Each structure stands twice: as structure tokens, then as C-alpha cells.
Amino acid sequence: MSDVDFPTYIPGPQERQKTHELVKNLQAMSEQKITRNKYMRRGKPAKRTDYVTPISGTVISSWKMNEWDYKKGLVPTMARGLFTRKDNNQYEIVIRGYNKFFNIGEMESTKWENIYRNTEGPYEVTIKENGCIIFISGLPKGEIIVTSKHSHGARTDVPVSHAQKGEQWLERHLENVGKTKEDLANYLYEHNLTAIAELCDDNFEEHVLPYPLDKSGLYLHGVNYNTIDLQTWSSNKVTAFAKYWGFITTKYYIKETAEEVKRFTDDVKEQRLLDGRPIEGFVVRCKREHQDFFFKIKYDEPYLMYREWRELTKAILANKKPRSTYTLSRYYADWVKEKLKTDPELFKDYSKGLGIIKVRDMFLEEWTSRGDSEKSPKEEIPKIPKEERRMFKKTLLVPVATIGCGKTAVSLILGKLFNFGHIQNDDMVGKKARYKFHEAIKSKFESHDVVIADRNNHLTELRKTLIEAVKTVYPNIQVVALYWNHSEHNLNEVFEATSKRVISRGKAHQSLTPENPSFEHIIWKFLKDFQPLDSNNGVDDQFDVVIDLDPLNDIQSTLDTIFNELSSILGIEIPDEHYVEKAINYALEYQPTVKKNVILQEKRKTANRKSSSKKSQKFAEDSSAARRKKPPLYYGIAVELDVKDYLKNLPELDNNTLFETLQRNQRIRREHHVTLIHATELRKSGSQEFQELWEEYRNMVDNDYKTYKVELYIDKIIYNSQLMALVVREIDPPEITSINKIPHITVGTVSDKVKAAEANRMLESALLGVNGKGKGQSDIQIIQLEKDLHVCGTIREFY
Structure with missing residues (x-):
């Protein structure tokens, strides 16, 4: 490549040490305990996924972080698309994407007035091709690496992955100019580079804008150095590189000032076409504080x-x-x-x-x-x-909270001050309440640009179905979470604060009032069931903005945070104190027009959350009647452990065929338990001892306001060709006992034909010498853990 003047940068010892420390930081973030306290779970701030390259067997790690953390600067690197490896005990970057960049007006930094004030040219205005991003880099000895944003190699859920299709196109491009993947890999590795392209191929995957066969392939639009700070080549160098290696070039325009950029992009927006074809928009590259800075301009039409x-x-x-x-x-x-x-x-x-x-x-x-x-x-x-064009101005505000955080008060105030639409889930009565809630929100959008979905939305499933329902009508809607994040607090503090609010509001609620003898029990259940936001779960990454709120703060502090965030998100003006005070009084004086019979609802819905109360004989009778109608199937310990995540990080299970099968076929459930006593065994035995044990656990679960926590110590993994289980060596306190001879957690079975009860026979055969008659009892394997796994759990009923 001597005929082209390409820049060169080889990192020195200081840069390499900074990289090493960055990856160590990411590693620590990915290993943070999910359990923040004995009740709460929270997603990890960084997620690591390891891939093994097919030629050298090199392990490369992909790092993915929460989308909303980029906006708040809560990430150790702004790189979006980052793969690393460890070589000679030193971490190094293998692939480095662009820094996360934002649409014009999406952030303070991308408002035009700040673009004018804080950036400097020249401005490279690059067409935003409509495909998916592909990263290309190299390893020693000519080994090429081709990835999508966060994935490398084949995937089990699709015949051909984006990374594989990208590599296929790379081979075709290189062949056209008489070069090989080894040639490109060597060059990229020697110069510490990542090539970045857009994969556009309608025969593989159509997006919105068309790419006929003669226009399909990899559009090269960037070359980055594999360094912590973004160092990217200028567009003229990228174009020369693309031509040399056979990529399709990405068209760009040079503008000297930000004003020229705005005039040019506004003209294209008015014409709705560029060179006779519609485009998604532009990516603009410039400098801010002498560093590379990107922002994008996306078009609504067509x-x-x-x-x-x-x-x-x-x-x-x-x-x-x-x-x-x-x-x-x-x-x-x-x-x-x-x-x-x-x-x-x-x-x-x-x-x-x-x-x-x-x-x-x-x-x-x-x-x-x-x-x-x-x-x-x-x-x-x-x-x-x-x-x-109004659909592109629609915003859905989604509270993510537990009872008593103040979400309805906030919703009423926002509705009063800004005329936001406000739909309360508690107003939905009768059957199909969730469907009615979704339909009411969609209907409200016909007359409002901003609608608040006033519900706890504390479960991932609730957020998933809500966002899906609204996006069927408004696919490009902006979704904002009002996130009362209590994971950093002791849950007793949160309970104390929220229960006081429920008491102070008295009867000003559709269903949950202090007159309900079980209201504290219900608050505790919501707190324990709460599933925090996690942008890695495939649902919460659909939130465009997350506004963090503290459930212990008073209403004024909460509003101040929301006003400041919404002023930049929606362009609203922060109201005068006089109007805010009036709106707060309005919310405090609010009386719902809908009332629900909670006791009847408890009879219908709480077959799996029975609660007897000494405060109300009537409620106790209702609960007892519901229990007699549908008794629990068994009592057990619900464990606070992500079993799949734990096992994935165990070297003893590397390349384990059964574990890989269980993962691939999604045979590992999210929630796990230790069975204490099963109704079937109770009936079979007729034992007075078993009956007393059943009643003991029933009384524990039914006792109002109390949650029985236990600690488990796991020391073995035992498996055969059909199933896998974790052996519980000790339960603390010791008076909590299981009728199973070997208490355990069943990890998973290979199919529905293999019942979880087979685990009892396998374990008894392995540890007690009992001859098992079930499938696969002759191929039992035992893995002894170096150190006991200590986990917490809660005694509860299962249905």
C-alpha cells in the first residue's frame, strides 16, 4: 500500500497499559454481583460474551453496556462495538467501533447552537447507508476477524449470521482486486486497525431502503485505531483504503462550517432525495476540543x-x-x-x-x-x-417503580402542567385489563403527543408487552423510562418510605388502601418481584432515555429531576414555582373515581400468593377458601441465583456437551428452586411427619408481613446425558429440611420427556449407591466445586 499515504499509529507502553486497565475495569463490572441486597436483583453494567476464533482458537471478548448509560457518561469507554483479547497476560483491543453518537438535538451537545459553538471543521458529511454494521480486524499469522456489533461467528437462531454474511462479502470484494483475507488481516493487525463497513444485501436481509444486487455488499465508511480514545481516519483516506481493498465506497461531502452543514442537509430534507434516491440521513464527522466527534442527522421522510x-x-x-x-x-x-x-x-x-x-x-x-x-x-x-408527521413527535413515558414511589402523583402533576395524556392502569376493571390499558394508551395518543403509562411496570414482561403494543401503531415512538431505582437502598428503607405514603394517602387509591389488611404484604411482594432495568435483556434496550429517580426523595426533588431531563428531551420549559405548587396540591387532593374490590381480586388472583391476616377474619376466610380451591403443588426455596450465568463462567463446564445442549435448546429456566415437600409425595406417603412438615411450611408462607430467608451451600454439579443438577450440601437454618434424600437444584433436562424428578434418582445413584432405573443413570459425572457456592433463597409455595 505504498502508493497511498495512509496514517500510522502504533501504541506505546503507556497506551497499552491504559488499555489493560480499561479491560480489567470492564471485567470487574461484568462480574458484579447481580444481587444488590437480599431481595433485589439488578442487571450488570457491562456484559461480556466470549467467542473462539476458528483458526487459532483465540478467545475474543465482546463488551456490551447499557444504552442509557452512554447518555449519562456512566461507561468507562464510549466505544460502541468493542472486542478484546488477552495476550501474554496483557489485555489488548482487537476491534474498536465508533464512539456512541447521537442525533441532532438528541443531546445538549448535538443541539445546533452547541454544534455551532463547540465544534470545528472541516465537516465530513457522510451518507448513512441503511444496513447493519460490520467490523473487520486481524490477528497474528493472517487470521481475519469479522464481527457484527456484538457478535462473532455462527449463531444458533439463524442459518447465517450477520458476521458470517459480512465475511462472505469480504471474500468477494478482496477477490475482485486480487487480494486475500490473510493480506488484509496482516495489514490491519500490523497497523492496529479496525475497518468499519455497512452490510447492505437485500437477498440476505431487507431494511427500508433498497439495495439491488449491483449495489449490495460492504460499504466501507470508517477505519479506526484500536485505542481507548477514538482515533479515526479522514473520509478521503477511508475512500482510498476502500478502493485498494475492493470495498464499496461511501459517498461524503466536505463542508467548512456547521452552518454549511445545516443548509446542505436541510436542502436534502426538503427535496427528500439525494442523487435521485431516498436516504436515511447523514453522519457528520468533525472535531470538538481537538478530538474526533460524530453526530447524525436522520430524516423522517420518506x-x-x-x-x-x-x-x-x-x-x-x-x-x-x-x-x-x-x-x-x-x-x-x-x-x-x-x-x-x-x-x-x-x-x-x-x-x-x-x-x-x-x-x-x-x-x-x-x-x-x-x-x-x-x-x-x-x-x-x-x-x-x-x-x-405527528407520529414522529410521540413520546411514551413509562414509570418503572414499586408501590408508593409516587408515580401517580408525578403523572397527575405532569398531566396538569404540560397537558400530557395520563392513563392509569388502576382504572382498568374486569377481564383483559392489560389489553384495555394498552388500547387506552393508543387511543390517548390520537389527541396527545406525550402519554404516561401509569402502572408499576415492575416486571420485564409488562414492559415488553406495553412497548410492543404501542409500537404496532407508532413504530418510531420515543420511549422514556421514569425509573425509581431502589437497588442501591436497603429494601427495608424503601418499604418504610413507601408504606408511609400508602398510609398517608388513605383512601385516595382505586384499590390499595390501609383498610386492606394485606396492604403491607402486597407492598413487600411488589418489592421482591421487582425486575430492574437491564438493557441486555432484549426488552429494556428499547428505552430511548432512562430518567433515574430515587424512591426516598420527596416529590419536589423528583419533579426537579424530571423537569430538567424532559426539558432537553421534549423541549418543554421548566414551569414557575407557583404553577408547580398548584399542580402538587392538585395531585395531593386527587380522588379516584374507580374503586376495585380487592378482596374479590385476591380470591381470583392470589392462588399463588395466599395471605391470612389476624386483622381481618373475613380476609382470612377468603384466603382459606381460595387455598382449598387450588392448593400449592409443592413448597420450596426460590433461589436468588442466575444459574445459567453462573455455570457459563465455570471452566469445568467449558465444551461440556450437555451444558451446551441445554443452552442451545433453551432448557435452562430463569428461576430455580430447591423442593422441600411435594403434594404428590405427601399423598403417597400418608405420613404424619410429612403432614406436619407441609403445615409448617404453609404457616410460614401464610404468615403476614414475614419473609422466610434461608442460605444454601452448594458443593457439587452432577449430570448425565439427560439432565444436570446442583447439589445442596447445607441449608441454614438446619431446621429447614427437604423430604428429598439429597436437596438439589435441577439445572435442566434435555427435553420435556425427561422429568425433573429424574434428578432424585440420578443423585441417589451417584451419592448413595442406589441403582437408578431412569434414563442415563449409567453415565453419571460428578464435578466437585473448589469452593462452596453460597446463595440466598426464600421459602414459598409453587403451583
């Missing part, structure tokens, strides 16, 4: 209209009621319904991401061929009337 059509089609195929924002989308939806009747084959692969553009183009062709008399007034392609 890109987001086309995106809406894709989501409309998916909704129709799923037999859901489609809703649209653009006038033209309504005609498109009718056309799709008709085509489903006349040409269903057209949509056979739509859910797999194929046929999206073909369907859209067929509609556009038919639409443009119609006469003006058949069209709605002012309908053009791709122009969209301004009054039809």
Missing part, C-alpha cells in the same frame, strides 16, 4: 413512512389491527389486505425480512399508475403533508 409500511404489514400478517399516521399509509394497508387474499405468496418470507421492498414497490407502482380522480387529494410520492 424513510420513516416506508418504515411505517413495514410495521403495518407485519401487524396485518399477525392479525392485529393496523393503525397509520400518514394518509397514504391507510391506502397502503387496504392494498396489503387485498393482496393477502389474491396473492398470499407475496408475503411468505416477509416475517424473515425478505420481500419488504418488493411489496412496497408494487404498491407504489400501482398507486402512481392511478388517475388523479382515484387518489386522495394532495397525495404524492414521496411527499407527505406536514399535518401527517
Whole structure:
């Protein structure tokens, strides 16, 4: 490559040591205990996934962090897309993506006035191609590494992964210029570089904008040094590099001032096309405080209209009621319904991401061929009337809280001050309450740009179904979490504060009032069931913004935090104290119009959370009746342990065939337990001792306000070809006993045909010499842990 003047940077000892310390920090973050106290779980601030390269067997680690932590600067590096390895006891960066960058106006730093004030040119305005990002780097001896943002190699859930498809295209590009993967790998490794490209291939995966075969492949748009601080090549060097190695080049424009950038991008937005084709937007590269700085400019039209059509089609195929924002989308939806009747084959692969553009183009062709008399007034392609653009201003505010945090008071105040829509889940009565809640929110968006989904949303499943329901109508909606994050507090403090609020509000609630004799028990249950936000779980990463709140703060402090955050997110003005005070008084005087019969609900819903109360004989009778109607299947210890995560990090299970099978087939559940006594065994034995034990555990669970915590000590992993279990050596306190001869946690079985009860026979065969008759009893393996695994658990009933 001597004919091109490419920059060179080789990190010195100081830079290498900084990298080593960074990875050690990430490692420590990824190993933080999920349990913050004896009740609470919280997602890890960094997640590590290891991959083994196929040629040298090098272990490379991908690091993924919570999306919202980037905005708050709570990450040790802003790199989005980071792979590392350990060589000679020294960590080094193998792949380095760009720093996380934001849309214009999304952050204070990307508001135009701050772009004008704080950045310097030249400004490289690069077309934002519509595909998925691919990273390419090298290891010693010519070994190439091709990854997607966080993944390398094959995946079990798809025939061909993005990384694999990216490598296939890389081979084709290199072959076209007479070079090999080994050539590129050596160059990238020697110069400590990562090449960054956009994979655009409609035959593999369609997005929104079309890429015919002659335009498909890897669009190279960046070359970064593998350093902690972002050091990226200029666009002219990247273009020269792309031509040399056979990549498709990414078009860019040079502007000297930020004002020129805004005029140019505004002109493209007005024309809605660039060089005769729609584009998603631009990425702008410049300098801020003499460091490389990126921001993006994304266009609503026609890109987001086309995106809406894709989501409309998916909704129709799923037999859901489609809703649209653009006038033209309504005609498109009718056309799709008709085509489903006349040409269903057209949509056979739509859910797999194929046929999206073909369907859209067929509609556009038919639409443009119609006469003006058949069209709605002012309908053009791709122009969209301004009054039809409101969907892109919609914002859903989602409280994530437990009882008594103040979410309804906050919702009432925000609604009063800013005319936000406010839907209370507690107003939904009767059957299908969740469905009614979702429908009420969608309906409220027809008259409001901001709607508050007033519910605890304390479970991941609740957040998942809520966001999915709203996005079927508003696929590009902004979703903001109001997160009362109590994971850093002692839970007794949170209970004390929240229960006092429930008492002080008295009857000003639809259902939970101090008159309910079980209200404290209910508060405790919500606190223990709470699932904190975790952007790595595939649900919470859909929050565009997370506003952290403290449940122990008073209402004024909470509002101050929310006002400051929403002023930048929504552009609202912080109201005067006089109006805030009036709104607070309004919330304090609020009286709900809907009342629920909680005791009846307890009878229907609490078959798995019985509660007897000395304070109310009637409630005790109701609970007893519900218990007689559907008794628990067994009592056990619900353990506070992510079993899968623990086992993944055990070297003893590296390349273990059974464990890999259990993971691949999703046979390891999220929640695990130790069985203490089972109703089946109780009936079979007829033993007075078993009956007394059953009653003892029943009384423990039914005793109001108390939670019985125990500690477990695990010392072995035992498995065969069919199942795996963890052996519990000791339970503390020792009076908590199990009728099983060997207390244990069943990790998983290979199929539904293998029952969890087989674990008893396997363990008795392995440790007591009892001859087992179950499957796989002849191939038992025992792993003795070097140190006991100590975990906590709660005695509860299971159904």
C-alpha cells in the first residue's frame, strides 16, 4: 500500500497499559454481583460474551453496556462495538467501533447552537447507508476477524449470521482486486486497525431502503485505531483504503462550517432525495476540543413512512389491527389486505425480512399508475403533508417503580402542567385489563403527543408487552423510562418510605388502601418481584432515555429531576414555582373515581400468593377458601441465583456437551428452586411427619408481613446425558429440611420427556449407591466445586 499515504499509529507502553486497565475495569463490572441486597436483583453494567476464533482458537471478548448509560457518561469507554483479547497476560483491543453518537438535538451537545459553538471543521458529511454494521480486524499469522456489533461467528437462531454474511462479502470484494483475507488481516493487525463497513444485501436481509444486487455488499465508511480514545481516519483516506481493498465506497461531502452543514442537509430534507434516491440521513464527522466527534442527522421522510409500511404489514400478517399516521399509509394497508387474499405468496418470507421492498414497490407502482380522480387529494410520492408527521413527535413515558414511589402523583402533576395524556392502569376493571390499558394508551395518543403509562411496570414482561403494543401503531415512538431505582437502598428503607405514603394517602387509591389488611404484604411482594432495568435483556434496550429517580426523595426533588431531563428531551420549559405548587396540591387532593374490590381480586388472583391476616377474619376466610380451591403443588426455596450465568463462567463446564445442549435448546429456566415437600409425595406417603412438615411450611408462607430467608451451600454439579443438577450440601437454618434424600437444584433436562424428578434418582445413584432405573443413570459425572457456592433463597409455595 505504498502508493497511498495512509496514517500510522502504533501504541506505546503507556497506551497499552491504559488499555489493560480499561479491560480489567470492564471485567470487574461484568462480574458484579447481580444481587444488590437480599431481595433485589439488578442487571450488570457491562456484559461480556466470549467467542473462539476458528483458526487459532483465540478467545475474543465482546463488551456490551447499557444504552442509557452512554447518555449519562456512566461507561468507562464510549466505544460502541468493542472486542478484546488477552495476550501474554496483557489485555489488548482487537476491534474498536465508533464512539456512541447521537442525533441532532438528541443531546445538549448535538443541539445546533452547541454544534455551532463547540465544534470545528472541516465537516465530513457522510451518507448513512441503511444496513447493519460490520467490523473487520486481524490477528497474528493472517487470521481475519469479522464481527457484527456484538457478535462473532455462527449463531444458533439463524442459518447465517450477520458476521458470517459480512465475511462472505469480504471474500468477494478482496477477490475482485486480487487480494486475500490473510493480506488484509496482516495489514490491519500490523497497523492496529479496525475497518468499519455497512452490510447492505437485500437477498440476505431487507431494511427500508433498497439495495439491488449491483449495489449490495460492504460499504466501507470508517477505519479506526484500536485505542481507548477514538482515533479515526479522514473520509478521503477511508475512500482510498476502500478502493485498494475492493470495498464499496461511501459517498461524503466536505463542508467548512456547521452552518454549511445545516443548509446542505436541510436542502436534502426538503427535496427528500439525494442523487435521485431516498436516504436515511447523514453522519457528520468533525472535531470538538481537538478530538474526533460524530453526530447524525436522520430524516423522517420518506424513510420513516416506508418504515411505517413495514410495521403495518407485519401487524396485518399477525392479525392485529393496523393503525397509520400518514394518509397514504391507510391506502397502503387496504392494498396489503387485498393482496393477502389474491396473492398470499407475496408475503411468505416477509416475517424473515425478505420481500419488504418488493411489496412496497408494487404498491407504489400501482398507486402512481392511478388517475388523479382515484387518489386522495394532495397525495404524492414521496411527499407527505406536514399535518401527517405527528407520529414522529410521540413520546411514551413509562414509570418503572414499586408501590408508593409516587408515580401517580408525578403523572397527575405532569398531566396538569404540560397537558400530557395520563392513563392509569388502576382504572382498568374486569377481564383483559392489560389489553384495555394498552388500547387506552393508543387511543390517548390520537389527541396527545406525550402519554404516561401509569402502572408499576415492575416486571420485564409488562414492559415488553406495553412497548410492543404501542409500537404496532407508532413504530418510531420515543420511549422514556421514569425509573425509581431502589437497588442501591436497603429494601427495608424503601418499604418504610413507601408504606408511609400508602398510609398517608388513605383512601385516595382505586384499590390499595390501609383498610386492606394485606396492604403491607402486597407492598413487600411488589418489592421482591421487582425486575430492574437491564438493557441486555432484549426488552429494556428499547428505552430511548432512562430518567433515574430515587424512591426516598420527596416529590419536589423528583419533579426537579424530571423537569430538567424532559426539558432537553421534549423541549418543554421548566414551569414557575407557583404553577408547580398548584399542580402538587392538585395531585395531593386527587380522588379516584374507580374503586376495585380487592378482596374479590385476591380470591381470583392470589392462588399463588395466599395471605391470612389476624386483622381481618373475613380476609382470612377468603384466603382459606381460595387455598382449598387450588392448593400449592409443592413448597420450596426460590433461589436468588442466575444459574445459567453462573455455570457459563465455570471452566469445568467449558465444551461440556450437555451444558451446551441445554443452552442451545433453551432448557435452562430463569428461576430455580430447591423442593422441600411435594403434594404428590405427601399423598403417597400418608405420613404424619410429612403432614406436619407441609403445615409448617404453609404457616410460614401464610404468615403476614414475614419473609422466610434461608442460605444454601452448594458443593457439587452432577449430570448425565439427560439432565444436570446442583447439589445442596447445607441449608441454614438446619431446621429447614427437604423430604428429598439429597436437596438439589435441577439445572435442566434435555427435553420435556425427561422429568425433573429424574434428578432424585440420578443423585441417589451417584451419592448413595442406589441403582437408578431412569434414563442415563449409567453415565453419571460428578464435578466437585473448589469452593462452596453460597446463595440466598426464600421459602414459598409453587403451583
